[in-house]
Amino acid sequence: MHISEGLLSPPILVTGAVLCLCGTAYGLKKMDAAEVPTTGILTAAFFVASLIHVPIGPASIHLLLIGLIGLLLGWSCFPAMLVALFLQALFFQYGGLTVLGVNTVNMALPALLVYFLFSPLIRHKHYRVNTLGGFLAGSLAILGSGVLTSLSLALSGEPFVRAAQFILLAHLPLMFIEGFITAVVISFIKKVRPEILHRSSATELGLE
Amino acid sequence: MTVIKETFSEGSSLLHRTDPRLKLVSAFLLACVTAVLTTIPGALSSLIGALCLLFLSGLLLLQVLKRLLLVNAFIGMMWLFLPFTTPGNPLFSQFGLILTREGIELALLVTLKSNAILLFMITLISTTPTVTLGQALDALHVPEKLNFLLLISYRYLEVIFQEYNRLAIAARVRGFVPGTSPRTYRTYGYLLAMVLVNSFDRAQRVYQAMLLRGFQGRFYALHEFHISFTDWVIAVFMITLAILIFLADKLLPVFYTA
Known part of the structure; x- marks a missing residue:
């Protein structure tokens, strides 16, 4: 979920911007010139994915696929998220300029974490382990993002704490859906085009 | 069906013709100044400044309002919480919920700030085609x-x-x-x-x-930007606006509470 402009306190905004700058700078440094077009086109794909509304009961939610972005892009998820969020702010005014850093960190940091935690499961030769890894990555990334989003809100002032708790709760149903969909996507890619998954793990973990 | 309609980037108004570098820097400056405002008079003057820019941009008011309404969902949610979760003078209490004056003021402050920044973004950044922005x-x-x-x-x-x-x-x-x-x-x-x-x-x-085709890791831009006299005038205007908003936030509350 994007935090709107005008809510967060200056220290939170600055912290977010600084973390975002560091993550992006490192991500860009690790990104090979040859990887840029692939990262860019995958970023566009994730932007499109975020426009898909999936029904849940009477309502619908849109997908974020944070975990999947992490698994596919590794450290590149920082620049990719920054670009995607900037484009969303530009076209739809979702999120914004001063909260760009915070929103990027809230999504890219969990993505990076699940990349480090679950990449080994994704690379495992057993199909069931891959699917489990996909589910865990997808759902825990959403949980992480929910925690960070509500934390940035709660730390901005006492009155925001209740709203922050509500936002965290709202992430829970999304957790299961994202986990499920990420697991499906991972097992599909693993069968159809495994090199997409091995690309990032091989070059960025320094294996092979 | 298209995903992105860059509706706001089409136009020939003063702001559409302004140097995009200048617009980017101004948007950033004005957004940052507004993000740190702490008083309603300050936030209100920022919103008034943003509305002036909206006027200068010649964008269709209805279109902009529709967009603002859509992205105010998050702020709308805040109105459900903030008036009741902010400690202060109770105005009204029912079912164990206490509505406070401070709570309403905080919700109002947040709404004004948020919309002012959104308007700065629409008028100064979204009025540039994405390729030019790049x-x-x-x-x-x-x-x-x-x-x-x-x-x-x-x-x-x-x-x-x-x-x-x-x-x-x-x-x-x-x-x-x-x-x-x-x-x-x-x-x-x-x-x-x-x-x-x-x-x-x-x-x-x-x-x-x-x-x-000989790609070497970068896009070459053939277009060069030139800062015109009007751009300088606009630059001065933006800086003055930022200073005025900042001063309004610090000085106006004195009259407001008195």
């Missing part, structure tokens, strides 16, 4: 790789959206009706996975085609 970012020394990433993502948004649509239509033709079921989520999963696989393949082809 060139402006390049001129402002944003890292080449990041800028390239931005431009290539933008370039392929539409292509990938069409691809997704093609698959979604194919699913519909085969009788897929989305609902709350594992089957729906699995179908979306396969759909997305296919979009990703296609995107990945496309990326390989695009990169090979780029290499073939």
